[in-house]
Amino acid sequence: MLPALLLFALAVVPPHETSRSSFDVLHYDARVEPDLSGKTVAGRVFIDFVSTRDSLEAVEFDIGALTIETVGEAGQALAFSSAERRLQVRLNRPAARGERRRLEIVYRGAPRFGLEFVPGKSQVYTIFSTSQWMPCVDAPADKATLRLGLVLPAGLVVVASGRPIEDVALEGGRVLHEWRLDEPMPTYTFGFAAGKFTEVTGRQGRTRLKYLSTDASAEELRRVFADTKDMLAFFEERSGVRYGAGEYTQALVEKTIGQELAGFSLMSEEYGRGVLADPNTVGLLAHELAHQWWGNRVTCLDWTHFWLNEGFATFMAAAYREKRFGREAYLRDVEGWRARYERVRAAGKDRSLVFPDWNRPTADDRALVYQKGALVLHELRERIGDAAFWKGIRAYTRAHLQGSVVTDDFERAMATSTRQDLSAFFDQWIHAGRKPGP
Numbered sequence: 001m002l003p004a005l006l007l008f009a010l011a012v013v014p015p016h017e018t019s020r021s022s023f024d025v026l027h028y029d030a031r032v033e034p035d036l037s038g039k040t041v042a043g044r045v046f047i048d049f050v051s052t053r054d055s056l057e058a059v060e061f062d063i064g065a066l067t068i069e070t071v072g073e074a075g076q077a078l079a080f081s082s083a084e085r086r087l088q089v090r091l092n093r094p095a096a097r098g099e100r101r102r103l104e105i106v107y108r109g110a111p112r113f114g115l116e117f118v119p120g121k122s123q124v125y126t127i128f129s130t131s132q133w134m135p136c137v138d139a140p141a142d143k144a145t146l147r148l149g150l151v152l153p154a155g156l157v158v159v160a161s162g163r164p165i166e167d168v169a170l171e172g173g174r175v176l177h178e179w180r181l182d183e184p185m186p187t188y189t190f191g192f193a194a195g196k197f198t199e200v201t202g203r204q205g206r207t208r209l210k211y212l213s214t215d216a217s218a219e220e221l222r223r224v225f226a227d228t229k230d231m232l233a234f235f236e237e238r239s240g241v242r243y244g245a246g247e248y249t250q251a252l253v254e255k256t257i258g259q260e261l262a263g264f265s266l267m268s269e270e271y272g273r274g275v276l277a278d279p280n281t282v283g284l285l286a287h288e289l290a291h292q293w294w295g296n297r298v299t300c301l302d303w304t305h306f307w308l309n310e311g312f313a314t315f316m317a318a319a320y321r322e323k324r325f326g327r328e329a330y331l332r333d334v335e336g337w338r339a340r341y342e343r344v345r346a347a348g349k350d351r352s353l354v355f356p357d358w359n360r361p362t363a364d365d366r367a368l369v370y371q372k373g374a375l376v377l378h379e380l381r382e383r384i385g386d387a388a389f390w391k392g393i394r395a396y397t398r399a400h401l402q403g404s405v406v407t408d409d410f411e412r413a414m415a416t417s418t419r420q421d422l423s424a425f426f427d428q429w430i431h432a433g434r435k436p437g438p
Ligand SMILES: [Zn+2]
Pocket: 001, 002, 287, 291, 309, 310, 313
């Protein structure tokens, strides 16, 4: 899921610009030091990129409200300017097509969002909007690997994108936690959470599992995440693709709406209490875990195809609920989507699931992406039958793993795999907004 704030932040910045498609970021190597009591952040990031055009003279990054102190390359200072959440850097020497270069950016800031500080609980964690705590390219198609060093007070448990490398004691009672993400992923999946967490570990097949919380006891954590192993096995089977990261962590933090990151998910303590009270409410856990395949690894090329992330995760959560609680539970979810979608339709606000832009999405637009998106997958499943549907889903997921997708990629994968012409279905449900009903 994506919070409204991120959607707003994205709204300010169109996803595709010529200056951005002229280079491709390969790797970020960051060292980030949040100050929990001061609610500020200081950092340094090396950005490795390759030029995708001849004679590239300048590059541009998203920087949220960060203040840039210096930009350099190979020990030489570079000229830069920043405006409207963007950093523009002039290269000292143009980059040739295919040439790999490395910039170093030193920065600091007091982010209003993107980083959540809870000093009373010694917690700090990210809430999407990576460019609010580390200069980067926000566009989801520019996937990159990451090495993230977090400098924090001693005594905190940390989870970050990828896998842990080492912890190094520093002067002043601080610890450097080094993490590394080896599979290229969109920067919105970069993040971390640190706190005085209780930690429970487990295993499902080859995957190490971790559950974290400040409020819940170890016994409560085991109950909140009792279905995780089953969910992981279910999504591996339905996607036809093994969970790749080796480690998956679920952390309950002070306040968030639920977010997927590379190799971990964050939910709120309040949500965890809800699952303890009613195990039927595991849908959000399943939604966020489903994103480890649909979203993080098979990623919408840009936000106009956002339904390929969110419609999928919403549908897959219901598919898990069907497996766990039976057909009735699944159908209740379907009817919920249909009711929400019908309200949008009756108001004359239905539109194509491929948006012309995602600059000012309304609540109805988000309902289309999440609920209509999930409903379309259900309708397609009803239309072609279970066996063909899941065969197609596996073909689509395998074909586009680690890639970026548009809606036509999905249609093509389903049509090829099922050997059916699905164009009438896609025209009706995806490309056209349907007329308000009688
Ligand atoms: Zn989601």
